[in-house]
Amino acid sequence: MSDPIGIGFEEPADRDGAFPRLSEGQRARLAKMGTVRPVESGEVLFREGDESCDFYVVESGAVAIVQGYKHENRVIAVHGARRFLGELNLLTGSQIYLTAVVRDAGEVIQVPVERLRQIIAEDEELSNLILGAFLARRAILIAAGTGVKVVGSRFSRDTIRIREFLARNRMPHQWIDVESDDEADALLRALNVKCSETPVLINGSGTVLRNPSNAQVARLLGLGARGAPPAMCDLVIVGGGPAGLAAAVYGASEGLDTQAIDSVAFGGQASTSSRIENYLGFPAGISGSELAERAALQAGKFGARLAIPAQAVALVRENGHFQVQLAGGDVVNGRSIIVATGAQYNKLDVPDLEHFEGLGVYYAATQAEGMMCSGSQVVIVGGGNSAGQAAMFLSRHAARCRLLIRGDDVGKSMSRYLVNEIEGRPEVEVLTCTEVVELKGERFLESIVMRDTRTGALHEQACSALFVFIGASPHTDWLDGQVAMDEHCFVRTGRDLEAEDLEAYNGESPLFLETSQPGVFAVGDVHSGSIKRVASAVGEGSMAVALVHQRLAALDLA
DSSP: OOTTTTOOOOOOEEEOGGOOOOOOHHHHHHHHHHHHEEOOOOOOETTOOOOOEEEEEEEEEEEEESTTTTOOOOOOOOOOOOOOTTOOOHHHOOOOOOOEEEEEEEOOOOOOOHHHHHHHOHHHHHHHHHHHHHHHHHHHHHHTTTSSEEETTTOOOHHHHHHHHHHTTTTTTEEEEEOOOOOHHHHHHHHHOOOOOOEEEEOOOOOOESOOOOHHHHHHHHHHHOSSOOOOOOEEEOOOOOHHHHHHHHHHHOOOOEEOOSSSSSSSSGOOOOOSSSSSTOTTOOOOHHHHHHHHHHHHHHHHHESSSEEEEEEETTTEEEEETTTTEEEEEEEEEOOOOOEEEEOOTTTTHHHHHHTTTOOOOHHHHHHTTTTTTEEESSSSHHHHHHHHHHHSSSSSEHHHHHHSSSGGEEEEHHHHHEEEEEEEEEOOEEEEEEOOOOOSSOEEEETTTTOOOHHHHEEEEEEEOOEEOOGGGGGGTSOOTTTTOOOOOGOOOOOOGGGGGOOOOTTBBBOOOEEEEOOOOBBBOOOOOHHHHHHHHHHHHHHHHHHHHHHHHH
């Protein structure tokens, strides 16, 4: 290649463990698992759009990581001797969205991806090094706007839906706004796509999806488990928040054939938290999305199948097992069920709310929303930890953040550490005894009207984004008539079950976290009396697996 890509591009510094250099011992162990072979300048090791690829270590020479090879040629990084290539899609099975092209001739160690998974499972030192690098690289790529392209209007609900789906699944993507980006028109013309057909999603191999459903996006990018589940699973977990992920990790690691499903993405509400400061073992804090990503990798390592998007619409007991019916007509059969569907966000009681949802009113504060709020005025409604975490995160992007609570003291419902951080952040203003009564704007949110609950005085405030964190209601519609619930539709379990709920037990007592249906357990926010903390949800998810073993053992003896 006469003009190699990446000439003049220096190797990136090893920030946050993203680009480590292997020791001699680490290199030697990887060499034993793979093949050392020569590579020539211009050789492509893997390409955008590939379904999978091998794991490569650079022995000598240099390899450039490129987006849009041979047309955009955007160099993301260059790897030299004793650095390795790849990122999380090697382990998750999702589509490759960058190209690796040899810049300087040399040698590489090529390790089949199946052996990489073996290394991750058996070699703790290499596992920590590789996983840490892959996670850090994913975060860098998300922040850089790399990966698949989404072309659409900021005012389109479908554009927002697709971007939210990608963000919730931690998929790097580049958003091109047809309202303001000069590149958009030229790109659409080149693809022969009409503006009315947007949003469109374009992957690295040039495949174009016009206004795709979440399921179509997932299939194209290889998200979630591939192939149909077996005819019968030992354990089906419905819901992929912290409780569901913990159940998947423990179920699979303890030998149960485990299938987990979620309607959007694994992580649940916790994945929308920009920073969790008080979770055990992470003194510097961790984002909810990264915690979920680590848990999903761990569950997959033990053999759990994680499928998205897969929305449960009904639960049926049939011939001694359970059938989870999914939207679209598919079913998943299991000998036992763990319900971890969590809760859905409560909404403000204001006129025209639906008109502004996705067009200025949001229920999560992820990187995608943060980028949209750059330099603007935002308002957060809510007095709990989720609202406080959102305020801290958004204040790094927005010009001004106002946190509205109806009470007179934010410390009544928010952790002390968050209150202290908010008080020390000049970009965040706390307004007590205040509620939102009106939303204003034409195509999108432009301002809100606030009311002082003490005096009744009204005040209009410019606002391009309103974030609502006022609690949630359980997602239990699909369980109607199958398990006992309390007056708020949270699932009753264990000792909370009333006498009339125990008919199916024939005089026996239900296990802790077991519902009125033997073999069906409920964990996390969905069950009555839950603590609604990440740590307690994780504890319940892992505990429920031990109870599943007890119930299955009793059924086998019956």
